[in-house]
Amino acid sequence: MNKISTLFLGVLFLFFSGCFTQKQGTGDEPDVPMVKRDLDEIRAEGLVRVVTNYNSTNYFVYKGTPMGYQLELLQEFANYTGLKLDISVNNDLSTNFSDLRSGRVDIIASNLAAFLKRFEGVSFAEPHSYSRQVLVQQRYVNGEKGESAIENKTLIRNQLDLAGKTIYVQKGSAYVDRLKNLSQEIGDSINIVEIADYEVEQLIGLVAQGEIEYTVCDENLARVNLNYYPNLDVETPISFPQKMSWAVRSNSADLLSIINNWLIGFKKTSRYAHIYRKYYLNKRSMHLLDEGFHSIKGGRVSDYDPIIKEESRKFDWDWRLIASIIYQESRFLPNAESWAGARGLMQLMPETADYFGVSNIENPRENIRGGVEFLRWLDERLKNRVPDPQERIKFVLASYNVGIGHVFDAMKLAEKYGKDPQKWEDNVDFYVLHKSEPKYFNDPVVKYGYCRGEEPYHYVTEILERYDHYKNVMQ
Structure with a gap:
């Protein structure tokens, strides 16, 4: 029995034992004080x-690459504003609204239906897209061929036929409010069961498996999921087209304004059209989930995950950080070779491979072992100079890329110019970046001379940013 089935049976047990409450959704705002944090802060x-939220369109990792409709919109917004993104993942909407009010987050970047009044203290931005809500039901029994295998069940096409039906939806979602309104409109009850621990796509999966009869979701997401669950039907609308928007605090007027100004212009560009087509219309992109290298279904970054996990345990580094390094070095291609002669998954130079006993540099296990041992070697030599293990990771990464001598030089320069030689960002990284300038590589404290510092500077940033994405979506 899979994890979803097990959790679902637990929910059913609580439901039938009288311990589970069918909550109709109050629409009340979370009882959390609202902070003042706007664009200036x-x-x-x-x-x-x-x-x-983490799903197959908004945010996921595929073959080691962070992807998603919301992620790409956020990256474009960050480029527009010059701000750095701190992205977290939470599929619990009520928690997200609470975190927004408390200041733990500034933007909920999701497909939120923009109501005139949903929660107090929340403002919705210019819509990034439009969709309508549709009923998700089985078209035929999963695993059987043909629409006739529906076990004498008629598809619901008239909203009046939802009377007395039980529909499972994500807790706190706009679907709850719509179903409540629809119940009033048809003059009959609809049994609405809010599930707190399940995201929309998980509920769609339960319908496909026959564990629940109905759920509701946005049509654009529903049609993407038809590629994964061909036994589903999503042709019955239950709402008019709605605006899909981001949310900010209502007292963040300047943040809201800059989001709106950016979106109004960006939606007119070919870049926006490309992003939307990529995740919602492109059949090839929709079939990414068919492959194992997807964080949603396969749960793998690469073919080499078991080796990476085994070797990383010897170093006590998170395997996802090692995977991010390998992606940066070779895109998981074991035969990759650089212009300088570095080879294999972790791009070992021949002399480095020899030093660490790597006899076959293109053998994935040997190459990863050698690369991890090299990282550990660098870590040992930096331990006394950079005591903080989390900070030291940045120095180790830079040393892996450009050589530990150049990093030592940058640390000496940082100390000479009044910066902290034990801090990377805005301290040592500046001198690595500028070590190609005569003022710095000719400085008397410098031992290893000229260094083209842009590569190690961006190397550290890109690996750690990707690592954050891996932590968000990979166990």
Whole structure:
């Protein structure tokens, strides 16, 4: 029995034992004080905190690459504003609204139906897309061929036929409010069961498996899921087209304004059209889930995950960080070779491979072992100079890319110019980046001379940003 089935049976047990409450959804705002944090405070920090939901269109990892409709929109927004993104993932809408009010996040970047009044203290931005809500039901029994295998069940096409039906939806979602209104409109009851621990796509999966009869979701997401669950029907609308928007605090007027100004212009561009087609209309993109290298279904970053996990345990580094390094170095291609002669998954130079006893540099296990041992070697030599293990990771990564000598030089320069030699960001990284300038590589404290510093500077940033994405979606 799969995990979803097990959890669902637990919910059913609570339901039938009388311990599960069928909550109709109050629409009340979360009882959390609202902070004042607008664009000035965000710019001062240089960081905008965002929460999005983890599913097969909004945010996921495929073959080691962070992807998603919301992620790409967020990256475009960050480029527009010059802000750094701090992205977290939470599929619980009530928690997201609470975190928004408390200031733990600044933007809920998701497909939120923009109501005139949904929660107090929340404002919805310019819509990034439009969709309508549809009923998700089985067209035929999963695993059988042909629509006739529906076990004498008629598809619902008239909303009046929802009277007395039980529909499972994500807790706190706009679907709850719509179904409540629809119940009033048809003059009969609809049994609405809110599920707190399930995201929309998980409920769609339960319908496909026959564990529940009905759920509701946005039509654009529903049609994407038809590629994964061909036994479903999503042709019955239960709403008019709705605006899909991001949400911000109602007292973040300047943040809302800059989002709106950016979106109004960006939606007119070919770049926006490309992003929308990629995730909602492109059949090839929709079939990414058919492959194992997807964080939603396969749960793998690469073919080499078991080796990466085994070797990383020897170093006590998170395997997802090692995977991010390998992606950066070779895109998981074991035969990759750089212009400088580095080879294999972790792009070992021949002399480095020899030093660590790697006899076959293109053998994935040997290459990963050698790369991890090299990382550990660097870590040992930096331990006394950078005591903080989390901070030291950045120095180790830079050393892996450009050589530990250049990093030592940058640390000496940082100390000479009054910066902290034990801190990477805005301290040592500046001198790595500028070590190609005569002022710095000719400095008397510098031992290893010229260094083209842009590569190690961006190398550290990109690996750690990807690592954050891996932590968000990979166990």
